[in-house]
Amino acid sequence: MLALIDVVLLAFLAVTAVAIVRLRDLFAAVMVTGIFSLLSAGLFTVMDAVDVAFTEASVGAGISTILMLATLAVTQDVEKKRWRRRFSPLALGVVVVTGAALVYGTFDMPRYGDPDAPIHHYLAPHFLEHTPDDINEHIPNVVTAVLASYRGYDTFGETTVIFTAAVMVLMLLGGAATIDRRRPGGGRMGANVVLRASAKPLVPLILLFGLYVQFHGDFGPGGGFQAGVIFAAGLVLYALVYGPDRAQAIFTGRRLEALVALGVLIYGGAGVAGIVLGGEFLDYDLLAADPQDGQHRGIFLVELGVGITVAAVMTTLFLLFTGRGQPAPWEDRVGESEGTP
């Protein structure tokens, strides 16, 4: 039965991908990309990769779609729907040859789901067996244990990559000054009663859910990345409905920049604490008297650092993209009919 779901979802994905190529309207293409991400999140759940599914759903179907829509809104490319379809036989030829070579390569691979595949023989059983002993017997989510402790150095590099991306976009799109320059009433949909009424109870619940996902990452799917993205999504919703100027009342550009750096600092600090206490970089065993407590503390700290950085970066990206454009023609009319909240 699971195999049937797998086959059907993959077929949907193939159809969606072909639709994305053929769509000329960019707005529609971005929406179908969101659908593509959501379908792939479902597929990851079927393949037992629940953390990956969670991340793909929140990052791919959430933040990526928002950023692309913000780009389209800023460049006003929604109106210019036309772009010449160039059927390029060379590109098609290259793609077909590469695809054929890859398919030829798959004939050597073990079939899908094979329990004797070589990938399952070396590190994976070690992690699955030794997590209760090495890390902590109260962290059943092996993915979090591997991500934060066994492979913690990779995750540190990844957090630094997100930090670098934020720095690059800040340099490209104007920095904290652009965010702090308050656009009076621009981009506000809050004059609309329905949207205001439905967003108002949702925003605190979303933020609360983000915190839940952050701290529940030890026991179920979750962790720093997903939590940061969900928290940022709550802030983005607030900014969309009440206007970016009100959203920046607490999260000003400068504070966001500080938060972006703070998360990486916490992560690096946890690593350096290991050195200071006499061990290696990111050696959590020394952070408390009992090595298992130390591991738990270390994982908590690094996930917190990751969560803070990711939330601040995603919010900064959104505010930078939307702060760049001219207010759209309908935004002046929104404030006319109904009064301010």
Add this chain to the structure above:
Amino acid sequence: MSVWLEALSWLSMLAGSLVLLVTGLGVLTLPEYYSRLHATSITDTLGAALVLFGLAVQAGWSLATAKLVMVMLFLMITGPAASHALVKTAALHDLSLPPRRRQEDGDAGAD
């Protein structure tokens, strides 16, 4: 679990799937924007709610049921709000409504 509960959950999930299938057909075949919105705004939420209800009955009284109920409430709030946002944006962009049909002679029609 009793046969009645099982049957109820299966019926609910099948009904929800049928509703969603009809929604898809409506979106594909209806001619213009506002009628397509008619097709999706109610049935989208209804279909999802039916499927979630069927799953909740399958899960019994457990944490999974509580989560499913919360998802259902969330969808019921955001689904209609999203449809409203779509219509409002279209209206503000002056997307044209379908032209009113001229009244036939002697026809007491609603138009």
Add this chain to the structure above:
Amino acid sequence: MTLDPGLYNYWIVILLMMTGLYTVISRGNLVKKVIGLNVFQVSVIMFYVSMGKVEGGMAPILVEEAEAVYSNPLPSVLMLTAIVVGVATTAVALALAVRIHEAYGTLEEDEILEKEYGAAGPGAADGPVDDHEPG
């Protein structure tokens, strides 16, 4: 009727990869290229995650019973990193697209090349047509 997917997963994933690659190569609009790159990334991630699945296994969250079969956690961990790095690069690419639009007024590759090098194309002897003043 049991359905054995066999290698079907990998073939569909290769189809998705090639669709994304085709979008990047052959379409001229910058945002469309970024979308194609996104499709490519997701399909590569799906390839790795497909390899980690164990038949009859469950998600790698330890449970009480001793003989439980789990799917492989390692591809999940690596792909979590990959997804987040992917969105970081997408964000930078889109920021570059926004700046290019501000400088040239268009997101179409051929129009940008025309404005930069004139009708002769990038191989012209004269080099770039105008001396970019900001704005």
